[in-house]
Amino acid sequence: METTTKVISIINQKGGVGKTTTALNLAYSLTEFDKRVLIIDLDSQANLTDTVGFEDEETKVITSYELLTEKVGFIEAIQESKLVNLDLIASKVDLADVEIEIADIIGRETILRDSIGKVRDQLEYDYIIIDCPPSLSLVTINALSASDSIIIPAEPSVYSISGFSKLLDIFNVIQEKINDKLAIEGVLITRVDARTKIAKSFEDKLRELFGDKIFETVIHQNVRVAESQEEQLPVYLHDRQARASQEYIDLAKELLSNELR
Numbered sequence: 001m002e003t004t005t006k007v008i009s010i011i012n013q014k015g016g017v018g019k020t021t022t023a024l025n026l027a028y029s030l031t032e033f034d035k036r037v038l039i040i041d042l043d044s045q046a047n048l049t050d051t052v053g054f055e056d057e058e059t060k061v062i063t064s065y066e067l068l069t070e071k072v073g074f075i076e077a078i079q080e081s082k083l084v085n086l087d088l089i090a091s092k093v094d095l096a097d098v099e100i101e102i103a104d105i106i107g108r109e110t111i112l113r114d115s116i117g118k119v120r121d122q123l124e125y126d127y128i129i130i131d132c133p134p135s136l137s138l139v140t141i142n143a144l145s146a147s148d149s150i151i152i153p154a155e156p157s158v159y160s161i162s163g164f165s166k167l168l169d170i171f172n173v174i175q176e177k178i179n180d181k182l183a184i185e186g187v188l189i190t191r192v193d194a195r196t197k198i199a200k201s202f203e204d205k206l207r208e209l210f211g212d213k214i215f216e217t218v219i220h221q222n223v224r225v226a227e228s229q230e231e232q233l234p235v236y237l238h239d240r241q242a243r244a245s246q247e248y249i250d251l252a253k254e255l256l257s258n259e260l261r
């Protein structure tokens with residue numbers, strides 16, 4: 001039977017807001033609900049690849065760089081991760097050169113979408129989660145063009161609001177010109193300090209921009225997250241009692257229940 005695969009990009013051009021942490025831990029949490037998940041690492045920093053990929057450099061030879069420069073097809077770029085029900089399209093530093101290499105190609109905005117489209121009926125994933133780089137580059141545009149929806153991790157500070165209008169501008173252009181089914185899954189408030197209340201001005205502004213497209217689940221700043229990254233594991237496998245572990249499970253639950261609405 002053919003699986004319907006939902007593609008979700010984790011996007012915010014602001015650095016360090018928890019994109020990679022969310023991509024990994026949401027993907028992992030979905031596997032706890034028996035979902036099969038593919039992660040695509042589209043960041044040349046390759047943090048995610050380092051966490052779930054294999055140490056062996058050999059397995060990193062085919063990455064999202066080869067995929068976006070059309071040297072390989074989608075299936076060829078997939079490798080197993082060290083976790084069950086979780087596969088990976090890895091990244092490496094070469095990805096930084098993609099922008100220049102594909103700049104003059106016709107259809108450069110939809111290379112990823114086209115490569116998925118060719119094999120969509122062969123894919124047995126419930127979800128494809130894309131970890132975007134901290135920029136609104138051609139690579140990010142490829143992610144948006146290929147996605148059904150986006151999750152926007154955001155830190156609860158008024159400074160984080162300033163980038164949203166640019167992000168929404170790009171979102172609207174892609175939706176209008178390339179991918180009319182693109183939707184906002186939700187804004188995810190991350191790295192919340194347990195000792196301070198989220199500022200009302202921040203919440204008001206978020207509601208103004210995103211209405212009810214804000215996840216009820218928030219992710220708190222939690223030292224177990226940093227520890228789990230040191231150990232190269234999802235936080236749940238490092239300490240399942242940790243607050244962030246439960247919160248990422250809640251996020252997966254919320255995502256799954258949104259789909260039933």
Ligand SMILES: Nc1ncnc2c1ncn2[C@@H]1O[C@H](COP(=O)(O)OP(=O)(O)OP(=O)(O)O)[C@@H](O)[C@H]1O
Pocket residue numbers: 014015016017018019020021022043045047132133134190191192219220221222223225226229244
């Ligand atoms: N809930 C959390 N609790 C504690 N630390 C966190 C949490 N979420 C993220 N971090 C830490 O914050 C840093 C940035 O997180 P992450 O790499 O996920 O952000 P990013 O948005 O992917 O960054 P970049 O834009 O550079 O790709 C990392 O060191 C990560 O360990």
Ligand SMILES: [Mg+2]
Pocket residue numbers: 019020021043047131132133
């Ligand atoms: Mg990242």
